[in-house]
Amino acid sequence: MKFGIVGCGMIAAFHVNAIRQIEGAELLGVADVNIDFANSFAEKHNTRAYANYQALLDDPAVDVVCICTPSGFHAENAKMALKHNKHVVVEKPMALLPEDADELVELCKSSDRLLTVISQIRFAPDIQKVKKLIEENAFGKIVQVNLSMMYCRTPEYYSGSAWKGTWKLDGGEMMNQGIHGIDIMRYLVGSVKKVHGLSKTLHHNIEAEDTAAAVLEFENGALGTINSTVAAFPGYERRLTICGTLGSVVIIEDNIEQLNLKDYTYKRDPNGKTKDVSNPSDIDVTGHVIQLTNLINAVNGTDKLLIDANENRETLQLIWGINNR
Ligand SMILES: NC(=O)c1ccc[n+]([C@@H]2O[C@H](COP(=O)([O-])OP(=O)(O)OC[C@H]3O[C@@H](n4cnc5c(N)ncnc54)[C@H](O)[C@@H]3O)[C@@H](O)[C@H]2O)c1
Numbered sequence: 001m002k003f004g005i006v007g008c009g010m011i012a013a014f015h016v017n018a019i020r021q022i023e024g025a026e027l028l029g030v031a032d033v034n035i036d037f038a039n040s041f042a043e044k045h046n047t048r049a050y051a052n053y054q055a056l057l058d059d060p061a062v063d064v065v066c067i068c069t070p071s072g073f074h075a076e077n078a079k080m081a082l083k084h085n086k087h088v089v090v091e092k093p094m095a096l097l098p099e100d101a102d103e104l105v106e107l108c109k110s111s112d113r114l115l116t117v118i119s120q121i122r123f124a125p126d127i128q129k130v131k132k133l134i135e136e137n138a139f140g141k142i143v144q145v146n147l148s149m150m151y152c153r154t155p156e157y158y159s160g161s162a163w164k165g166t167w168k169l170d171g172g173e174m175m176n177q178g179i180h181g182i183d184i185m186r187y188l189v190g191s192v193k194k195v196h197g198l199s200k201t202l203h204h205n206i207e208a209e210d211t212a213a214a215v216l217e218f219e220n221g222a223l224g225t226i227n228s229t230v231a232a233f234p235g236y237e238r239r240l241t242i243c244g245t246l247g248s249v250v251i252i253e254d255n256i257e258q259l260n261l262k263d264y265t266y267k268r269d270p271n272g273k274t275k276d277v278s279n280p281s282d283i284d285v286t287g288h289v290i291q292l293t294n295l296i297n298a299v300n301g302t303d304k305l306l307i308d309a310n311e312n313r314e315t316l317q318l319i320w321g322i323n324n325r
Contacts, residue, residue: 005030006053006056007073027045062086071163082108150235195215197226199213
């Protein structure tokens with residue numbers, strides 16, 4: 001399976017790393033709106049730079065395009081790739097507007113090409129463990145869910161980027177940072193039926209929201225809350241608490257912190273490794289490797305595609321609901 005990457009910034013390097021860890025996957029080249037970025041990225045990663053995205057799409061040897069551009073370009077980049085008969089790996093979020101997400105869902109239905117949206121945290125071993133426990137009804141009836149994402153981003157994080165903090169290209173802190181937590185909450189607990197949310201720009205000199213709060217009702221009847229910000233000092237790790245009538249779990253970042261079932265209690269070693277939550281590039285590439293491998297296997301017909309456009313749309317729908325947009 002031959003890959004091309006569009007957008008040669010921070011996350012693109014993780015895609016190069018992931019592709020090169022997968023047997024049978026090969027990186028053919030990269031493209032960027034800024035040819036100097038494409039050239040220096042290509043040189044650093046020992047690959048070729050296409051003149052632009054169109055040139056990458058016109059290369060018949062490219063089977064899969066990894067879309068690593070700013071979020072507001074994802075939908076258009078993905079539509080172009082599907083129309084050029086490429087399979088697509090698109091970074092989160094798949095789209096910033098409902099109409100673009102709908103169009104992608106429809107395009108995927110009518111195409112024989114596959115699209116997957118990066119949601120790498122789902123593949124963390126502890127998230128998979130909790131998913132299995134919930135499927136086995138180990139928690140009984142889930143009654144309460146709390147997702148806390150008290151992050152910190154510096155003013156320089158926004159001032160150093162032309163797109164971060166804008167509605168049109170970034171979509172706000174839930175679309176950018178909070179989407180991972182919202183996605184795993186929804187993955188574990190299920191679809192959300194009702195949402196009441198508020199979001200505001202409380203601290204950063206940006207256009208989009210930097211702080212949000214929401215009350216939720218899930219399809220399964222559970223109630224929940226989300227608190228989310230990038231304006232907290234010093235910033236804490238993401239904490240997801242799921243409480244049921246037979247058991248409960250606290251997940252911090254990607255790890256089970258505490259798990260209590262009727263006949264089982266687990267508490268994480270307090271001396272274990274923690275994540276630098278204020279560093280946007282402190283990312284484990286393992287989830288990307290698993291997800292790209294899943295796409296390749298789905299294309300080859302040996303596996304079911306795990307995260308498609310429809311699946312990501314539900315996560316986006318929830319964020320739009322909280323933003324009242
Ligand atoms: N999965 C994750 O954990 C994770 C982590 C970080 C970023 N991301 C996502 O990856 C995307 C990129 O983030 P980043 O931090 O790498 O950004 P970045 O600013 O470092 O890089 C973006 C690159 O895209 C290029 N670009 C801009 N517009 C383009 C266009 N129209 N066509 C082609 N290239 C274009 C820019 O020149 C730049 O090189 C975002 O959507 C973000 O949400 C995901």
